[in-house]
Amino acid sequence: MSANVAANNEAFSTWTSAMQSRIETVLDQHMPTDKIIPAHLHAAMRYATLDGGKRVRALLTYAAASFCNADSNKADAAAAAVELIHAFSLVHDDMPCMDDDDLRRGKPSTHKQYGDATALLVGDALQSLAFQLVAQDNHIQDAQKINMLHLLAVATGSRGMAGGQAIDLESTNVSLSQADLEVMHLHKTGALIHAATLLGAYSADDVSDKKIKAIDRFSKAIGLAFQVIDDVLDAESDTQTLGKTAGKDADANKSTYVTILGLNKAKALAHEFHQTAIKALSPFEQEAELLRQLANFIMRRSF
């Protein structure tokens, strides 16, 4: 490892910790405490959102903001919003009528802890809160907020994340082609990862088309890499390591990159998507280093 690479790695590690801590503070500050009525709902919203996960989506927002020369405080609302949308999707996804999963981030999932009815409302209220935080932010202009809110709404709805989940529902016990699987994941996880990254760019006062195009390509490829790795992890890991129930997709008779391609080809495909993401950043030098490192970080989740 060259001195330069080591320095970049160390800087990335420091930056990641700082941003993970930062998003935790932003979320904590903007979520009603459990002293505020309805206390039970607010406690459950905090349980579902705080102290959770690697915050990959918020990291993408902050890294893209940095790439576009925007201060982190301009990206705080967008970063919080994507984490709230992600948290809401996990709460609803885990419910008995969906994936029926009892475990999330190593803890009982929200409906196990607070009951199904409260979990339903937690998801609903987290979604509204995401839009509220962007709308009320003081660091960005109205035109930026509108672009952000529109992108976030489309990425969340029937042409984005919710649509991907609907395609997933229809695909149980159906043998999908690799192309079908890609369409599903471009919606289900890809739309929010794409939006998270683009929102970082939108937080800049001014950004070149060249950078927007690079972010667009980068985030689509890294979203797919992320999903392939998720399938590999689901097949390879145990429940304790994952912090959620392992082997679920195979048990539910769902097509995954592993069931379609086998483990080795799935890993190779993840590397291919990763290379596409890195290549999208090739016109840029040090200013794209956080995004590059983040792509590597996403790959390191597994192998």
Place this chain on the structure above:
Amino acid sequence: MSANVAANNEAFSTWTSAMQSRIETVLDQHMPTDKIIPAHLHAAMRYATLDGGKRVRALLTYAAASFCNADSNKADAAAAAVELIHAFSLVHDDMPCMDDDDLRRGKPSTHKQYGDATALLVGDALQSLAFQLVAQDNHIQDAQKINMLHLLAVATGSRGMAGGQAIDLESTNVSLSQADLEVMHLHKTGALIHAATLLGAYSADDVSDKKIKAIDRFSKAIGLAFQVIDDVLDAESDTQTLGKTAGKDADANKSTYVTILGLNKAKALAHEFHQTAIKALSPFEQEAELLRQLANFIMRRSF
């Protein structure tokens, strides 16, 4: 009935039909058709939203817009958004883990028709679509959109509608005071009725504080009147007339205005709230006539 009153009534009736037809067209145009993937989800979203109800919330938006001299086309996105939020709340409310109601607007409720998992996603996607429609509207300025989106998000979330539903959940088998019941309903139904009306005012380019204050008072009072009447209807009507299951609240051992006050006092209270609403409009003449008539229309739902 004086000639003037008769003319006003006829004008209101014509206006109501026109606006009900208008909102149906706006919703239809802005909802993805069932030819667009995921087809099943889009069909279910349309089933849950179109051809439904009296559109009281959209009527409040349009009437408030007219009161503030805003063209209806400036209020279309807001009117559609409140109807989408309302439709989403009904879909989630009817689910087995909430009120478990099989009937809505005289048809099988969405989860009965499309399954629980799809109903969950329908509600989630309708909420996003509400924010999307306001964000992408071409008739209003960015600053107006931001005010609208913020109000809508707060009214939908844990300090508004979702919060009211959470309070409602906690109140089953608990004997509430009239004051507690009012707090619950100010959230559960009141927040969206208040927002619907205020959004109409926000669609005007310029509006006086005097009018905003009048709308604020009017909409809070009419929201409470609306809920008291809902309780009266639930106690007095049969399922066929209501188009949803009658007598549910009493069966679920929930406190209502009727269980707390009895039928006659509940009716008197509805009239009292109605009078408060009308009084809030007293500084205004013909320009407030639609709002006045709409308050009467809401009262006429029952007795």
